[in-house]
Amino acid sequence: MNRPGEYCGLCGVIGSRTAPSALAAEGLLAQQHRGQEAAGVAALTDNGRILLHKRKGLVSEAMADAPKALFDGSVKAAVGHVRYGTFGGDDILNAQPILVSMAGIPVAIAHNGTISNAGSIRRDLQRKGHILQTGTDTEIVLHLMSRELERNNYNMRRCFDIALSKLEGAFCLLLLTPEGMYAVRDPLGFRPLCLGRIPEGGWVVASESIAFSMTGAEYVREIGAGEIVFFSGDGSRPSVARFDGAAELFRSGDGLAQCIFEHVYFARPGSMVFGDSVYRVRLEMGRRLAREHPADCDVVVPVPDSGMFAAIGYSRESGVDLDMGFTRNHYVGRTFIDPTQAARQSMVMRKIQPIPSAVAGKRVCVVEDSIVRGTTSITRIKALREAGAREVHMRVSCPPHRHACYFGIDFPQQDKLIAHDRSVTEVARILGLDSLAYLSVEGMLSCVGAHPVRDYCTACFTGEYPVLPPSDGYPGKEEP
Numbered sequence: 001m002n003r004p005g006e007y008c009g010l011c012g013v014i015g016s017r018t019a020p021s022a023l024a025a026e027g028l029l030a031q032q033h034r035g036q037e038a039a040g041v042a043a044l045t046d047n048g049r050i051l052l053h054k055r056k057g058l059v060s061e062a063m064a065d066a067p068k069a070l071f072d073g074s075v076k077a078a079v080g081h082v083r084y085g086t087f088g089g090d091d092i093l094n095a096q097p098i099l100v101s102m103a104g105i106p107v108a109i110a111h112n113g114t115i116s117n118a119g120s121i122r123r124d125l126q127r128k129g130h131i132l133q134t135g136t137d138t139e140i141v142l143h144l145m146s147r148e149l150e151r152n153n154y155n156m157r158r159c160f161d162i163a164l165s166k167l168e169g170a171f172c173l174l175l176l177t178p179e180g181m182y183a184v185r186d187p188l189g190f191r192p193l194c195l196g197r198i199p200e201g202g203w204v205v206a207s208e209s210i211a212f213s214m215t216g217a218e219y220v221r222e223i224g225a226g227e228i229v230f231f232s233g234d235g236s237r238p239s240v241a242r243f244d245g246a247a248e249l250f251r252s253g254d255g256l257a258q259c260i261f262e263h264v265y266f267a268r269p270g271s272m273v274f275g276d277s278v279y280r281v282r283l284e285m286g287r288r289l290a291r292e293h294p295a296d297c298d299v300v301v302p303v304p305d306s307g308m309f310a311a312i313g314y315s316r317e318s319g320v321d322l323d324m325g326f327t328r329n330h331y332v333g334r335t336f337i338d339p340t341q342a343a344r345q346s347m348v349m350r351k352i353q354p355i356p357s358a359v360a361g362k363r364v365c366v367v368e369d370s371i372v373r374g375t376t377s378i379t380r381i382k383a384l385r386e387a388g389a390r391e392v393h394m395r396v397s398c399p400p401h402r403h404a405c406y407f408g409i410d411f412p413q414q415d416k417l418i419a420h421d422r423s424v425t426e427v428a429r430i431l432g433l434d435s436l437a438y439l440s441v442e443g444m445l446s447c448v449g450a451h452p453v454r455d456y457c458t459a460c461f462t463g464e465y466p467v468l469p470p471s472d473g474y475p476g477k478e479e480p
């Protein structure tokens, strides 16, 4: 894997005139970049049943054989999920939403993020006799709830609250019960989750607001960190509260830990994330990069597609022309499906090729959003030289990745990160560059405006983790 993967995207719809399941599927389609291994939708009917359809593959493939009942007029709410599966592997059992019967009450859950204390909670549950059906960190939320049912008089909200208070790390959750839909964002707000309203009636919750354009919803706001929002689906406004545990953290006043890498790479440029336009932040990162690290070059070339907006910003600020030095072939498979390094590199070339007439004889400044392992960069830089580039410089719109992420982004283990224990000069030599420079941490944080800079996680760059990493190692590893 040459690019980091995201652990999933969410879309929940309730109270819409158009079938909520259909809108949820459309919202997933707009967030396909957040996970391509599996997709699914759970639908609540007006008689309190929950129907579930999930399959491996892209949304269009997974939903192709969805039963008609999922989309009929009796459905009043739906939660959908796209999965990038690392925690627990890619078995269909680990696809989401997960649907269970809790003492006869149907409950479906979908999750984006990584619960960093999931390993210890799983072991504790197993010691107490719980039989876990999946390898996911998500399933533990349902088991923590079911333990509380009897002593809390089958009050689902109370049981959910208790389960949430035991979780650490990154979790945005959608929970569907016969009462309605809950949306939750963890107290540090690692991953984005936003609220939209459909003007003709109904509410949409999605990881990214780009989903709203597919569902007819208008952006209202981010779901706040530590908030639990309940939608009854009867036309009333959602109720908003803080869940136990979140209140504790807010009292400590330590700030949030919103993932800055959503702005650098993951989120789609058309989205609002953590209250800022991703498009605007990426342009600004490019501008700031140009001020911090000007390059003596003839042309600025973006790496499509993710380096595009930083490259536009770099070009505007530096006054150097932007040109498309690479062309992208949209009709090849993903690079990480091939296991050998040689095959992976040839997949990189099949996907993006240089345009010789745009780069030949020129001093090229390539703008990239990030460098993870470095393998794709090596191949592209070599290809640029073979296409006739006189010099190849690279500017990166975030700092060097030197540390693992435990909060919902699938970076390789840190010794696989090219910059982990190397200087920028060493990385430049390995990549075969004439020069290499990265945006500073301060520069990166100066580009977001909706929150103070202390409200962002930068751990994969700085090693300063906002909560302790899991003691049992890399969160992606399979549980015993």
Ligand code: SF4
Pocket: 190, 258, 259, 260, 261, 262, 404, 405, 406, 407, 408, 409, 457, 458, 459, 460, 461
């Ligand atoms: S460690 Fe990096 S990728 Fe992970 S949440 Fe923090 S900023 Fe995001």
